[in-house]
Amino acid sequence: MAVPTPTTETRWRCTLCGNLTRFDVTRSSKVVEYVHLDLAGAANVEEQDVLSENIESVRCRWCNTVDEVELVDRPGAGG
Numbered sequence: 461m462a463v464p465t466p467t468t469e470t471r472w473r474c475t476l477c478g479n480l481t482r483f484d485v486t487r488s489s490k491v492v493e494y495v496h497l498d499l500a501g502a503a504n505v506e507e508q509d510v511l512s513e514n515i516e517s518v519r520c521r522w523c524n525t526v527d528e529v530e531l532v533d534r535p536g537a538g539g
Contacts (some may be wrong), residue, residue, distance in 0.1 A: 463515040463527060470531040474520040482521035483529070489513045 466472055473480050494507035519526045 463518050463529065464531045465515060466531065469534060471534050472518065472529045473532045474523060474525065475528045475530050476525050477520060477523040479520050479522040480532075484519040484521060486516045486518075487513055488516060 464470075464472075471480060472483060474483075490511045490513075492509045492511060493505045496504050496506050498504070517526055518529050520528065
């Protein structure tokens with residue numbers, strides 16, 4: 461099941477309990493990172509370019525249901 465991605469005009473809402481603010485999101489990403497290592501070998505990511513990203517599941521933190529989210533308008537979004 462495809463999980464909808466929120467936009468600047470929309471946000472997630474759990475269809476079972478109404479939660480708007482707390483979700484556990486499982487996603488997979490393919491990224492290119494510029495990693496700078498200091499002389500001691502500690503890594504610091506200085507640039508990151510996301511090539512692709514896929515939301516695999518969204519779990520509501522309030523009622524613990526999985527993939528029961530819908531997109532609703534954000535307040536004041538003018539939609």
